[in-house]
Amino acid sequence: MTPLDQLLLLSALTVVVPLFTGNRRITGPLATLLYTGQGLLLLRMAGLGYGSETPVSSAVSLQVLGLELHWRFDALSWFFALITIGAGLLSSWFASGEWAQRYRDSGSSLRLFHAALALNVFTMLVLLASGELLSLFIGWELVSWASFLMMSLGSNTALRYAMRYVTYAFAGAMAVLMGLVLVYTRTGSFEFQAFRDAVPSMDADTVWLLFGLFAAGFGVKMALLPFHLWQAKAYAETPGPGAAFLGAISSRMGLFAMIVVLVQIIGVARLVELPVPFTFLSGRDLLAWVAVFTIIFPTFTALRQHDARRLLAWHGIGQGGYMLLGILIADDLGSAGGLMHVFNHATYQAVLFMSVTAVIHRTGTSDLNKLGGLVARMPLSFLAMLIGIIGLAGLPPMNGFVSKWLVYRALILEGSPLLFLGAVIGTLGTILSVYKLIHNTFLGQLRLEHVDIEEAPSSMLWPMMILSTVVFVTGYFPGLVLDWIASVQAAVGLPVLAHHLGGVHIDKGGLDMIWVVSVLLAGFGVGALVFLSGNRSKRVHQLDNYAGGHFLTADTRYQYSDNFYPGLMHLIGPWYRKSFRWLEGGFVSTVDTVSQLMQGLYRHTHPAFYLLAVVVFALSWVMGGD
């Protein structure tokens, strides 16, 4: 039994255990413990993450229909598995204490929740371990349906969007299946290596077809434009810790598969050679532009949300664009940035979802228009969210800055100013909307109904604090993550990024986060000194205030949080997002019309007429040969 087998076995066990322990209090801690075990087993394979070992293969292999199925872990899988298990561990921890009690009391099945979470982790590990295209597809489908299970645990709205997700995901899966069967008929094998060997001899049309099928199929899971409509609401309505988990890692599985097929096998170089007809673009440029629009549109959609979870979920879509963009640059800097963003995004996105869930746990709402001023009541949650949004906005000293910097830098060096511009516009939107998030939740006037609430329970705070620490530490010492990235790059066949603990050193201006953060901290220190040495401020109650010469009573709103950024909204509001809705709606109504036509076909008054018709057609076709 190889370490990989042990890991998968333990992961499978984690699925089974909640089914037996059921709705008891012990389920959460037990699951957390099991995830810790998985983490430890994964760390035993740490050599993969540091690039010193050959892939760990599983002892299990199957021969079905003459097709060989096998599984293995390389550095890429290890990297994604680390994030997966980490997210699973912390989400499960988060879902152990008071949250579990509340969830159970509301009549939902804790057993099902923990089993679904563990199933997600397990299926993702299976996907990550896939050793050829067929097991990749199997893993892919397992992941899709596991996350469908997770989503459908939520409200009716979640069920509706989960339904939408299934439609998109299965259509995407069919595209992938078509692609890999095409590969099989060309190569006679599902092995990665056989595919890779066959790519140079394929003509442009075939590569285009495969590229389109795989990119569309995997893109659905990543919620690339125009297949993004399902994701935000489906994730947002999932039960809190589940949303944290899905937001952190689920849609990155699409990226993983895309890296495997488009980067590792077909190769970005081949995509660059593919011309888009009638334009000067290449296949890669096309996808890169899709990535950029995936950054821009969902990010500005996020800006319009007034539900904290939806806002975050829309951002999750946008951030995926950075990762894809970085990886498509395919040089050492860009791909490192893209890969690192996967890790970074998982950390801060989980923190943000958790902190929002903590707020919901205490206040019962995630409507940004009904919150405010909670910083005085939930300071630690505030701190977690603050760290999270700094990471999300890509500002120093958090880790989001490093990965985005790498991507920007690579774009500039590669000479794609327009793509760069698009990415920056996206970041602008991010900054605006995360400010809206933290302002409306924690800053401003405390609502009367929230006066008595307390800080989130410790079972929630611990995961948040741990993740916040990770966000900060990997921002301070990005070299910790870049070590793993480098071995992933080696495993995938990309140029390896030369780096050090503080960042990278390149000729045209490197990045040393130790220095940057230290200066920043020093600046904060100076500021704090100035602040402390100034006049002592007087502490007043938040409601002890007046305006226009009148004292304000507690029930007067003197600070409003709805209709944020009215000018900007007025500017961008009318002409985005609707178009995709329209696209989807148009497609659905086309199917509907055709479907009605077909039903009409089966409603013929006189079915014998068809018999005559088909006999005449078929006879004239077969007799025509004579």
Place this chain on the structure above:
Amino acid sequence: MQRFTSALFLLGLGVLIAAIFRNMDLAASTPIVGDAINAAAAQQVGAANFVTSVVLGYRGFDTLMELTILFTAATAGGLVLGKPRGDARPDPEAGLVLRAGADLFFPLLLVVGLYIILHGHLTPGGGFQGGVILAVAFFLPLLARPGTPMSHRAVSLIEGLAGASFIVIGLLAMPEGQAFLTPLLDKGQLGSLLSAGSLPLLYIAVGLKVGSELAGLLAQLAATEASD
């Protein structure tokens, strides 16, 4: 519109049928199996009427299935029509001529039917043709006196036992390692009444089965309430 399209397709069909007909090589058809049967049937089966040999011997399985179809049609018909309602208004009794005719013809038809059945292996005719005559014989009284219900018990008993006996005769050979429906008994003298082994027995079964099924079908249709 639809009739117009249908007519168009029919036109096409006509052309196609003509094409098939023109392409058919009428001379090429040689009944290889038929000739072989004509050559061998006298010894293998022993019936003077080779069609009977085929119907009950070579293709006895077909015949069994055909009986089953009749049985099925009668069962399904019964299922569809259901039990005749008690308040159904019976047809008025037929006139004197028909009644007298029915009385007169009943025994005559019975005899003719049985004769045709029993000579099925010798002359044209047999279980099917005789069975129809039996069916009409059974049905005639009903037509003449609609009030009197036909004895469904007797009919269903006959149809069950007749069908079963066909199968049982077929099965009898099996304990000796022979195949299903292997002809039994002595072949006898070709052309005599007691020849062709078990074939006459089978034809009696067929005749009774066909007769009872068809009579049942007729009775069902006749007993259904008129809908005017």
Place this chain on the structure above:
Amino acid sequence: MNELVLMVALPLLTAFLLPVIDRLSSLAARWIGPLVLLLTAIIGLSAWSQTGSGAITIELGNFRPPLGIDLYVDQLALLFALAVTLGTLLLWPAEGEQRLRQSTLALLLAGSGSGLALSGDLFNIYVLYELIAVVSYGLAASRGTAAGQAATLRYLIVSAFGAALALAGIALVYQATGTLNLAQLAQLAPTQLNNGQGLAAFVLMLVGFGVKAELFPVNTWVPEVYATAPARVAGLLAGVVSKLALLIIVRLLILLFPQPEALTVMLVLGILGVLTGELAAWRARDFNRMLAFSSIGQLGIMFIAFSIPGKAGVFAGLAVALHHLVVKPALFLLAQRWGGSLEHLAGVAKGSPLAAALFILLALSLIGVPPLPGFWAKLLVMIHLLEQQSSLYALGAWIIMAGAALEANYLFRVASSFYRREAAATPPAAHRTGDLAGASLLGAALAAAVFLIVPLADRIEAMAGQAADRDHYIQTVNPEPLP
């Protein structure tokens, strides 16, 4: 091996005697049918191992083929004979006051279905096909509603029309060859049926037998009949009878008509079947008709698969057919109580969680989600379609994919409505134990197949190899050479 005839003869015998038995003891009449089917299933199973290495022939009446009728027993035929027997047993359609007649018809279905699977004579196949047709009319109308009878009548018209054309096709074949034995026809086919007349005969038989195999476009009866017949009967028709008709067509294709034109006709009709079936199902608003249209689509996939030349096509088609053979009856067993508007099924999972879970399992397999058996079947079809390197076959593959995506949408729209929080105003009654147990049994078989996929695939491949081998068929039957 002679005792295999009992698979046909015993149910018929019992059916003939059932009214008599009922008069003696109605309790015996109630139980003897299932018992006899169990017995015949055991007979079939005990013969199973003997057919592994090679097929055998049973010469009925001790007449050597081609003079007499023979039964050809290979694994495929035996499997279908068993399937119809066990399927009838599982979906035993007798209920209500017409119980006796229904069980008679069920027995007839099992017997004639077994015969149809085993028969090795063209005209005998026609007779058995008509027999099954009449049985299915009876069963389809057995609910006794006017709608059911009207639907059956419309079905009967198409079916009788088709059967008469098939008979004309058989006449054309007989005119060209002078024989009806399939083995001898296979010998003569390359010289005497490889022409326009042969193809015309094929088209006539394809359309004729295709009525029951839900071939587009002679399948308009499907939604009407499945919506009005008892659900168990619909399960039998969709699950078992359609496959039997398909089996005949495949046998004819392999033995008599290997011409590419014949395959192309089937391919095109299959593609249209998938397209229309899945699209029509998308808008279906009641459970039965959704299943009916989905079954049309699935049968379309089978037609596409069987149109792939050679063993590969038989293998792929067989895989899909066997999968559907398990899934559709189970779904119709659930439809026993869930038939009717889909809106009534909202929130039904709370009351019957097992049925809802079963539906999801079956739906997942139906759309081909790995690692369920449906996926492997679909993968096989896809691979062999694309391997043909022909644009028409590739089109078939694309259509199958698109159909699966549509099917996922409408099946899971229903599945997710099961889990809606607020229940429908008039929720359906709970399933009867018998229905649920039957569906669970089939579901369990499906789940077990996940783990047995490797040996199963090998077995089916061997079966397909045996069935696709014309020479093997000819040698097994070994018809007497005639001048």
Place this chain on the structure above:
Amino acid sequence: MDWLTLIIVVVMLASAVAVLLLKDFLAALAAFSVVSLGLSVLFVIVRAPDVAMTEAAIGAGLGSLLFALALRRLGLWRARDRG
């Protein structure tokens, strides 16, 4: 012989068309019987006496009887087809 065949075929086909065209169902039934009878004579001509008997008894006799009963029960005994 040819002449006889030809006449019978022509009569048969004409009656077949009449079955479809006659408005009166009873008349159509009569035409249908004529087709069956013609067919059974044809069967005799092609040396198939067994089939001829069957066709006469079942096709012409029993079939017509069934139709007659059904027409009576359907209330179409004297009705005319409007379509």
Place this chain on the structure above:
Amino acid sequence: MDTIIILYTGAFGLIFIGIAGIVLSRHLVRIIFAIGLLEAGANLLLLLATWRDGASAPIIVGGRVPALMADPVPQALVLTAIVIGVGILALALSLALRVQHAWGTLDMRAIRLRLEEEIDDAAGIEPPTSADAPAPRPTAPATREGGA
């Protein structure tokens, strides 16, 4: 003109007329008539398949074996087919009887519409309103009023 061509013309003619009748008629009884014609044509076609001029009936009368006998196989087949035909005919008429009884019509079009309506009713589907259905349902059949 050859006898066989005349005979074949008769067979194909019956088939054609039968098909025409099935497709063009709207009244169910007439369709059933047409099916009977089609079956008769198919039977004749089958019987003619191996027909040879001058052959005698396949019966040995008085021990004399004729030199050329007709093929007994298709005769047996047609025998079977005729009986099958009458069975189906009876069943079709029974069904027609019930339908006429329940709905008072045997017009294909009226039956189709009524059937659709009854299936929807039985399933508990309300007629779609204009809000969610792009096209209106076909209007109720006019023939419904007439009949039992």
